[in-house]
Amino acid sequence: MSDHAADRATETFVAHRNLLFTVAYEMLGSAADAEDVLQETWLRWVKVDPEEVRDERAYLVRITTRQALNRLRTMKRRKEAYVGPWLPEPLLTTPDVAEDVELAESVSMALMLVLETLTPTERAVFVLREVFDVSYDEIAAAVDKTPPAVRQIAHRARQHVDARRPRAAVSQRQTKAALQSFQRAIETRDLQGLLDVLAPDVVLIGDGGGLKQAGLRPVVGADKAIRYILGGIGKTPATLTSEPTVVNGSPGLVLRLDGELDGVMAIRVDDDRITGVYYVRNPEKLSRVESETPLTLR
Known part of the structure; x- marks a missing residue:
C-alpha cells in the first residue's frame, strides 16, 4: 500500500471509529472486546484496495459486524463460566449521548441486558437494523444471510425485544x-x-x-x-x-x-x-x- 493510500485508509478509519466502536459495543456489551474488534477491523481494512470500495462506511461496518459476531460466539463460552450474573461493561458517556434519546436507550443497561437474550445473529441484525438503520441488503452481506432471511430474523428479534424492553421510555x-x-x-x-x-x-x-x-x-x-x-x-x-x-x-x-x-x-x-x-x-x-x-x- 502506498503512503497516500495508507493515509487515506487511516483517515477513513479514524473518521468512522466512534461509530464502529458503538456498533461493536452494542453487539458485545464489552468495551474491552469492542476495542479488540476495532483492532481486527483495522488490520483487515488496511489490506483492502480503496478503489474497490463504493461505500467506505458500509464496508467498515460490515467488517466490524463480522468480527463482532466471531467474538460473540467465543464470549458465550466465557459467560457460561462467569461467576454470578453478567452485566454489560458500564461506560461513562459524553453529554451528547444522553441528549440523543435513541442512542441513550440503545446503550442503556436495561436494553443491553435484553439484547443478551438474543442469539448472536439476532443481536447483530437487531442492532444494525433497529439502532443504526442499516439496509437489509447490507446486513445480509455482513451476516452471510439472504435479505429475506434477514427480514425474518429482524422481525423475530424485534418482537423478542419489544416484549422485554421498558414499557415506556421515561425522560x-x-x-x-x-x-x-x-x-x-x-x-x-x-x-x-x-x-x-x-x-x-x-x-x-x-x-x-x-x-x-x-x-x-x-x-x-x-x-x-x-x-x-x-x-x-x-x-x-x-x-x-x-x-x-x-x-x-x-x-x-x-x-x-x-x-x-x-x-x-x-x-x-x-x-x-x-x-x-x-x-x-x-x-x-x-x-x-x-x-x-x-x-x-x-
Whole structure:
C-alpha cells in the first residue's frame, strides 16, 4: 500500500471509529472486546484496495459486524463460566449521548441486558437494523444471510425485544429525580425513602465476576433489595460516597469506599419508580468510568 493510500485508509478509519466502536459495543456489551474488534477491523481494512470500495462506511461496518459476531460466539463460552450474573461493561458517556434519546436507550443497561437474550445473529441484525438503520441488503452481506432471511430474523428479534424492553421510555429528568431520591435514601439509610422509590417488584443485579462480593443471582423484590443495599453496600466499615454521573447515556452513580472506586450503579425507571438496579463491581469492567467514551449512531 502506498503512503497516500495508507493515509487515506487511516483517515477513513479514524473518521468512522466512534461509530464502529458503538456498533461493536452494542453487539458485545464489552468495551474491552469492542476495542479488540476495532483492532481486527483495522488490520483487515488496511489490506483492502480503496478503489474497490463504493461505500467506505458500509464496508467498515460490515467488517466490524463480522468480527463482532466471531467474538460473540467465543464470549458465550466465557459467560457460561462467569461467576454470578453478567452485566454489560458500564461506560461513562459524553453529554451528547444522553441528549440523543435513541442512542441513550440503545446503550442503556436495561436494553443491553435484553439484547443478551438474543442469539448472536439476532443481536447483530437487531442492532444494525433497529439502532443504526442499516439496509437489509447490507446486513445480509455482513451476516452471510439472504435479505429475506434477514427480514425474518429482524422481525423475530424485534418482537423478542419489544416484549422485554421498558414499557415506556421515561425522560432523563424522571430518571435523575428517582436516582437522587435513591442516592439520598442510601446515604441516610432511610428505609421509608427506599420503599418510596423502589418498585415492589424491583430487580437488583450485582456483578462482581468472582473478584468482588456480589449476589450469585438477581435479588427480586423491594424488601430483599433493601436488605441487600443496607446490609451490604450501605453497611461497611469504610466510608461510602456516591457521585452522580452519566452511565450508558442515563443518570447513574459512581460509588467509592474510602475514596477508592468500588463500582458503578445504573437504574431502570418505570412510572417514576426504580424497577431495575444494576451494580457493576467487577474491577475488570471499571476501566471506562474514569473518562468519557464517545458514542454515535452516525
